[in-house]
Each structure stands twice: as structure tokens, then as C-alpha cells.
Amino acid sequence: MRKILVMLFLLVSTLTCFAENRFPKPQFEKGYTLPETTAPGPRSILLESVDVVVLLAALSLATWLVLKKRSRRGVFLLTIFSVIYFGFWKKGCICSIGAIQNVTLWLFDNQYVLPLSAAAYFILPLVFALLFGRVFCAAVCPLGTIQDLMILFPVKVPSCLAQILKLIPYVYLGLGALFAATGTAFVICRLDPFVPIFRLSGKLPILMTGIVLLLIGIFVARPYCRFLCPFSVLLNWMSKLSKWHATITPDECVKCRLCEKSCPFDAIQIPNINQVAEPRISGVHRLIMLLILLPFLAIGGGWAGSRLDVVLARENPTVRLAEAIQQNDQSELKLMVFEKEAFDGSGMKKEDLYVQAHTLRNKFRKGGWFMGGFLGVVFGCSLIGVSIKRTRDSYEPDRGACLSCARCFMSCPKEHQRIKKLNQVNC
Amino acid sequence: MPGTCKGMQTELTKPQSRRDFIRGILRNVFLAVLACFGGTVILRKVCLKADGADHGKACSGCPDLVRCKSPYSWLARPVSTRRTVWQLDPAKCIQCGRCATNCVLRISAVKCVHRFEMCGYCKLCFGFFQPGADTLTSAAENQMCPTGAIRRKFIEEPYYEYTIDESLCIGCGRCVKTCGAFGNGSLILQVRHDLCVNCNECSIARNCPAGAYRRVPADEPYLFKPASQNT
Incomplete structure (x- = not known):
């Protein structure tokens, strides 16, 4: 038997060029029906549109609850719905945070087809943030809401530490956009820490990161949203321009200080009208110095970013393969065996691959200039933001950082008055 | 305090501060950009219908879309409701x-x-x-x-x-x-x-x-x- 097998192997291995039907289709004598090859379909396209409609409805409901109804309980219930629907039911994909990369890739790659749902998931939260503040973060985003449910004993993050940590999302956004624009990878999706929890399966390091973030979130409220989320950068900008942003008091602020401790995200700005102001001239001097520094920071950042091209480009599979083949040729190494095998099978020339890798590195160098420049400007602007002190005469939410979660409303005595009045009218 | 949730009435009666004016302009600019983006997406969706004028292909199925140097070529970027x-x-x-x-x-x-x-x-x-x-x-x-x-x-x-x-x-x-x-x-x-x-x-x-x-x-x-x- 073994001999026959070996012979058969030798026989057919010489015939490997004939890929199909080495053995003829059998002619069955008895009645035998050929079974169908099963092909279970994906989720229907209708459900896709339903998702977009649900997103729009959830955003509208969140806006109404925060701005009109001013109800924390309503926001809380919507939060639970979002965790269940956008998280555990939809398994976290596609989310607005990841949609940044789809849109970036679409802008830079002519061949990439942008799904309508990705476009909607990108645009709708931004439009709502432009009009009503970050209601998306408050009760719709599954990543945010799952952390929101974990806030038990919020502590204040020291503001100097918070200022530095707030720069991380910019770096993350810059790198994510760079990798997406070069068609290399969707790193934001890959490193999404909560998706493995929604799917109840995933890579262990990422899952552990998610669990650790949730545990940190018991004390430091919503750590991913504040100090990591790349979409928060865009939402922050849009929310700063928002037309109807949530306010702590429904009426005029009486400066009773009751709301001071109510925000777990340290997003309430305390009035500073009674503080001693620094002399105007020194402030102006510092501002001028920082404005002069800004272009240097931008150029320096851009230069540093462009120097990272070789390191960053290694994330791209084409570049990695080209480097591996070069190293294999130079020494007796066997790196990336499967990739090499597939490359040899594809009949592509090595030179073409090297050219491709070179083009990609150039793209990374160019992109690195933009990314580094962007980060430099962001750093400079945050320095300016720290150095400028605006006069505030009442307790206000920091429009950029405020997540419109409605926690502070009930701490305001004016809010209690309003509810009493409402009840009287209702009676 | 401008910009309360009461909305338009306070906005109209109170004079706008300079910051709010700049904010308003920037807001409208961003809204316009997002609207253009959304409009493009929907426009392309209509153009890309299989029985439409372009038979599901951008730029009448031009094969050179990748190398297209036209500044408007981004309009032909494929967007699809086809999941x-x-x-x-x-x-x-x-x-x-x-x-x-x-x-x-x-x-x-x-x-x-x-x-x-x-x-x-x-x-x-x-x-x-x-x-x-x-x-x-x-x-x-x-x-x-x-x-x-x-x-x-x-x-x-x-x-x-x-x-x-x-x-x-x-x-x-x-x-x-x-x-x-x-x-x-x-x-x-x-x-x-x-x-x-x-x-x-x-x-x-x-x-x-x-x-x-x-x-x-x-x-x-x-x-x-x-x-x-x-x-």
C-alpha cells in the first residue's frame, strides 16, 4: 500500500501544473445527488441602513435628553442601550473612531470604496458636535459608554499631568491617519481595547488592556476617551465651536460652588474673576515668544516625523517583505518564509518590489512631515492655551472637554428650582 | 453668559461677543465641509448605481482613474452603499x-x-x-x-x-x-x-x-x- 502511495505521489507531483480535475468527475451508477456547496450570506444590507438610522436616532435622543430634558437618568438609560446595541449586538464594528481611517484611506486611495455606513458614522457625530456639543460621547459611543458605567470613585487628575496626557490622542490620530493614508494598516482598529470585550474573544494583550482601562476607569473617569481616543480630537474641536452646548445651570450661575466636584472628567471651569491678574505686558510678551516659537516647533516636528520614515514604513507588509528579501539575499537567512513563497509564486520581479517599497518609504517621509508638523503645531497651541488666562465670571463646562454627560445638572440649586416649577405647572 | 440652552432668544437679544462671532463663522465653514463630504458620498452613490449612467463605474469606467491628474478626480472616488x-x-x-x-x-x-x-x-x-x-x-x-x-x-x-x-x-x-x-x-x-x-x-x-x-x-x-x- 505504501509503495502505491509513494508512486502516486511521485506521479501526481510531476503533474502539479494541471491545477484542476486530475481525477475525472465520477459517473455514479446508483442515484446520487450532488450536495450543494453551502454559502451562508453576511448580515443583510438592510440592517446596515438600520444601523445608520439607529445612530441618528440615538444622537437625536441624546441631544434632546441633555439640552432639553436635562435628565441624567435618561442619558444613563441611553448609555446602557448603546453598550448593548452598538457594543455587544453590533460587536463594535464599525465605529466612529475607526471610521476616521476609512475616510482617510478613501481620500488618498482611488481604489478604496468607502461604505456609506462608515461615512455616516464619521459625519453624524461631528455634525452633532458642531451643533450641540459632544452628545455622541455622552451616550452613544460604545467605547465611551462602557467606561461611563464603570465610574464609581472618580478622582481628580492633577492638571499638569492631564495637560500632558491630553496630547496623546493627537499623536495617536496623526499616526493612525498616516498609516491609513499610506494604505498600510488600520492601527486604531487593531488597538481598540474594548472590541475584544464586546466580541468576547480577541487577542490577549488587547483584551488585557481593555480590562485594565476599565479598572482604571473606576477611579480615573473614562481614561480612553480623555487620554487616548483619536476621534476625541476632532470632537473636541467641533464641540468648542458648538452652537447649543449644555450648560451647568438652566438659568444664571449663582456661584454657589456646589457643582465644583460634580464633574468626574474635571471639565468644569471655575470662575477666576476675583483672582489677582498678572500684569498685561508680561502676558503679551509670553504670547509673542510662543507665537515665534510655533513655526520652529512645526518645522522641528515635521523634520523629526520625516526621519521616522524607515521605522514607520516597516509596518507596511510590502516594505517588510522587500527588506526581508534583501536580507535573505545578503546572508543565509530565511526570514518571512511564507511571504517569500507567495512572492515567488506570484511571478513578480524583485526589482519591482524594491521600487514599490521605495515609493512607500517616500510616502512615509512626506506623510511624516505633515504628521510631525501637525504635532508640533498642536504642542505649540497647547502651550499657548496653557499660558493664556481668560476671565470667567461663572461656572462653565470646558466646551472641548465636556462630554455632555449631564452629571453636573442636579448639583445646581437653580436646576432644582426649575424642576419644582415644572412640577407645579404639571399639577 | 451667551450660548445657553435657551437658544435663539438670548442669542438675539444679547450682543454677540467677538469670540462667538468667530466661532459662528468657523462652525459654518466646518458644517459646509461636512455637508460637501456627505453630499459627495450621496452623489457618488447615485452615480454608481449599476443601472445608472456610469454602469456602476466612476468617470464612465475610466481605467486611468488611479493616475488621473485632474484636480477634480477626487470627486470620482468610489463610494458605495454596496457593503x-x-x-x-x-x-x-x-x-x-x-x-x-x-x-x-x-x-x-x-x-x-x-x-x-x-x-x-x-x-x-x-x-x-x-x-x-x-x-x-x-x-x-x-x-x-x-x-x-x-x-x-x-x-x-x-x-x-x-x-x-x-x-x-x-x-x-x-x-x-x-x-x-x-x-x-x-x-x-x-x-x-x-x-x-x-x-x-x-x-x-x-x-x-x-x-x-x-x-x-x-x-x-x-x-x-x-x-x-x-x-
């Missing part, structure tokens, strides 16, 4: 075994699929038996499949039917490799869409050495026919 899903091209697949280990699901969504119409119903199936199996029985030491997911059923001499138990299949592709090398190649690996969660970035696609993974339209989610190399 895409991940699928692997059996023609490119080299059966490295990474599908079994790299999926975000604990048991991979990639399964071996048997195309019965290509199968030779061999008594000695190269996908089923280990090379050099002593006897042609379904004893575990004879089987190629590490999980015993292939079922062998006698039909009539000398034909045997092979079916895949997908609940056991882990998508390692060992049977696919030998069936493709020595047999008809009726066993292929495919992403099963009832299991696949359709990640934005497919974790297997990222690790596929042959670049066999690509997004395909959701209404034709399987690549059963061996696709040509240059597509």
Missing part, C-alpha cells in the same frame, strides 16, 4: 495556516469549503489521508485533518463522499494544500460570513503572506471560481 465583506482568493492562497491562528474569533471564521462539483470522490483522498497512511480507514492516525472535521462516507465502489463538519474545522488549510497539490483542488478555504464579524481591518488579511484577502461586495461574498492572477 463589502472580507474574502480570500483561493487562487492566491498558499495554505500557510495563519487563517487558523490570526482571526479575532477564538475559532477562526475561515473554514474549509468543499466544492462537490469539482471533487473526484477518490477512494484515496489526499485531503483526507496522511501521506503514507497504512490503511485507507478513517482511523485518527490516518487522517490529515488535525480535528477530524472531514467525514468520509461510502457511496459506491470506488467512490467516497467527503463532507466538512464546519463546527470542527479550524481553517488550518492542511487538507486544502494536499488536495490542491495532488487532487482536484475541490477543497478551498473561505471566510464563512455567518461567523465573520467583518472587522474594519481584518486581522488575518493583515497577516496573510500572499495578500489573498480583499474586500468583496456583500451580495457576492464567496470566491468559488479560481480568480485570475491579475485581478
Whole structure:
């Protein structure tokens, strides 16, 4: 038997060029029906549109609850719905945070087809943030809401530490956009820490990161949203321009200080009208110095970013393969065996691959200039933001950082008055 | 305090501060940009309808869209309501075994699929038996499949039917490799869409050495026919 097998192997291995039907289709004598090859379909396209409609409805409901109804309980219930629907039911994909990369890739790659749902998931939260503040973060985003449910004993993050940590999302956004624009990878999706929890399966390091973030979130409220989320950068900008942003008091602020401790995200700005102001001239001097520094920071950042091209480009599979083949040729190494095998099978020339890798590195160098420049400007602007002190005469939410979660409303005595009045009218 | 939730009334009666004025302008600019973006998406959706003027192709199916230097070429960027899903091209697949280990699901969504119409119903199936199996029985030491997911059923001499138990299949592709090398190649690996969660970035696609993974339209989610190399 073994001999026959070996012979058969030798026989057919010489015939490997004939890929199909080495053995003829059998002619069955008895009645035998050929079974169908099963092909279970994906989720229907209708459900896709339903998702977009649900997103729009959830955003509208969140806006109404925060701005009109001013109800924390309503926001809380919507939060639970979002965790269940956008998280555990939809398994976290596609989310607005990841949609940044789809849109970036679409802008830079002519061949990439942008799904309508990705476009909607990108645009709708931004439009709502432009009009009503970050209601998306408050009760719709599954990543945010799952952390929101974990806030038990919020502590204040020291503001100097918070200022530095707030720069991380910019770096993350810059790198994510760079990798997406070069068609290399969707790193934001890959490193999404909560998706493995929604799917109840995933890579262990990422899952552990998610669990650790949730545990940190018991004390430091919503750590991913504040100090990591790349979409928060865009939402922050849009929310700063928002037309109807949530306010702590429904009426005029009486400066009773009751709301001071109510925000777990340290997003309430305390009035500073009674503080001693620094002399105007020194402030102006510092501002001028920082404005002069800004272009240097931008150029320096851009230069540093462009120097990272070789390191960053290694994330791209084409570049990695080209480097591996070069190293294999130079020494007796066997790196990336499967990739090499597939490359040899594809009949592509090595030179073409090297050219491709070179083009990609150039793209990374160019992109690195933009990314580094962007980060430099962001750093400079945050320095300016720290150095400028605006006069505030009442307790206000920091429009950029405020997540419109409605926690502070009930701490305001004016809010209690309003509810009493409402009840009287209702009676 | 301007900009309260009371809305328009206070805005109109109170004079706008300079900051609010700049904010308003910037807000309208951003709204316009987002509206343009959304408009493009919807416009392209209309243009890309299969029975539309462009027959589903941008710029009347211009093949040089990639190299197009026109400043308006971005308008022709494809946008679609056609949902895409991940699928692997059996023609490119080299059966490295990474599908079994790299999926975000604990048991991979990639399964071996048997195309019965290509199968030779061999008594000695190269996908089923280990090379050099002593006897042609379904004893575990004879089987190629590490999980015993292939079922062998006698039909009539000398034909045997092979079916895949997908609940056991882990998508390692060992049977696919030998069936493709020595047999008809009726066993292929495919992403099963009832299991696949359709990640934005497919974790297997990222690790596929042959670049066999690509997004395909959701209404034709399987690549059963061996696709040509240059597509």
C-alpha cells in the first residue's frame, strides 16, 4: 500500500501544473445527488441602513435628553442601550473612531470604496458636535459608554499631568491617519481595547488592556476617551465651536460652588474673576515668544516625523517583505518564509518590489512631515492655551472637554428650582 | 453668559461677543465641509448605481482613474452603499495556516469549503489521508485533518463522499494544500460570513503572506471560481 502511495505521489507531483480535475468527475451508477456547496450570506444590507438610522436616532435622543430634558437618568438609560446595541449586538464594528481611517484611506486611495455606513458614522457625530456639543460621547459611543458605567470613585487628575496626557490622542490620530493614508494598516482598529470585550474573544494583550482601562476607569473617569481616543480630537474641536452646548445651570450661575466636584472628567471651569491678574505686558510678551516659537516647533516636528520614515514604513507588509528579501539575499537567512513563497509564486520581479517599497518609504517621509508638523503645531497651541488666562465670571463646562454627560445638572440649586416649577405647572 | 440652552432668544437679544462671532463663522465653514463630504458620498452613490449612467463605474469606467491628474478626480472616488465583506482568493492562497491562528474569533471564521462539483470522490483522498497512511480507514492516525472535521462516507465502489463538519474545522488549510497539490483542488478555504464579524481591518488579511484577502461586495461574498492572477 505504501509503495502505491509513494508512486502516486511521485506521479501526481510531476503533474502539479494541471491545477484542476486530475481525477475525472465520477459517473455514479446508483442515484446520487450532488450536495450543494453551502454559502451562508453576511448580515443583510438592510440592517446596515438600520444601523445608520439607529445612530441618528440615538444622537437625536441624546441631544434632546441633555439640552432639553436635562435628565441624567435618561442619558444613563441611553448609555446602557448603546453598550448593548452598538457594543455587544453590533460587536463594535464599525465605529466612529475607526471610521476616521476609512475616510482617510478613501481620500488618498482611488481604489478604496468607502461604505456609506462608515461615512455616516464619521459625519453624524461631528455634525452633532458642531451643533450641540459632544452628545455622541455622552451616550452613544460604545467605547465611551462602557467606561461611563464603570465610574464609581472618580478622582481628580492633577492638571499638569492631564495637560500632558491630553496630547496623546493627537499623536495617536496623526499616526493612525498616516498609516491609513499610506494604505498600510488600520492601527486604531487593531488597538481598540474594548472590541475584544464586546466580541468576547480577541487577542490577549488587547483584551488585557481593555480590562485594565476599565479598572482604571473606576477611579480615573473614562481614561480612553480623555487620554487616548483619536476621534476625541476632532470632537473636541467641533464641540468648542458648538452652537447649543449644555450648560451647568438652566438659568444664571449663582456661584454657589456646589457643582465644583460634580464633574468626574474635571471639565468644569471655575470662575477666576476675583483672582489677582498678572500684569498685561508680561502676558503679551509670553504670547509673542510662543507665537515665534510655533513655526520652529512645526518645522522641528515635521523634520523629526520625516526621519521616522524607515521605522514607520516597516509596518507596511510590502516594505517588510522587500527588506526581508534583501536580507535573505545578503546572508543565509530565511526570514518571512511564507511571504517569500507567495512572492515567488506570484511571478513578480524583485526589482519591482524594491521600487514599490521605495515609493512607500517616500510616502512615509512626506506623510511624516505633515504628521510631525501637525504635532508640533498642536504642542505649540497647547502651550499657548496653557499660558493664556481668560476671565470667567461663572461656572462653565470646558466646551472641548465636556462630554455632555449631564452629571453636573442636579448639583445646581437653580436646576432644582426649575424642576419644582415644572412640577407645579404639571399639577 | 451667551450660548445657553435657551437658544435663539438670548442669542438675539444679547450682543454677540467677538469670540462667538468667530466661532459662528468657523462652525459654518466646518458644517459646509461636512455637508460637501456627505453630499459627495450621496452623489457618488447615485452615480454608481449599476443601472445608472456610469454602469456602476466612476468617470464612465475610466481605467486611468488611479493616475488621473485632474484636480477634480477626487470627486470620482468610489463610494458605495454596496457593503463589502472580507474574502480570500483561493487562487492566491498558499495554505500557510495563519487563517487558523490570526482571526479575532477564538475559532477562526475561515473554514474549509468543499466544492462537490469539482471533487473526484477518490477512494484515496489526499485531503483526507496522511501521506503514507497504512490503511485507507478513517482511523485518527490516518487522517490529515488535525480535528477530524472531514467525514468520509461510502457511496459506491470506488467512490467516497467527503463532507466538512464546519463546527470542527479550524481553517488550518492542511487538507486544502494536499488536495490542491495532488487532487482536484475541490477543497478551498473561505471566510464563512455567518461567523465573520467583518472587522474594519481584518486581522488575518493583515497577516496573510500572499495578500489573498480583499474586500468583496456583500451580495457576492464567496470566491468559488479560481480568480485570475491579475485581478
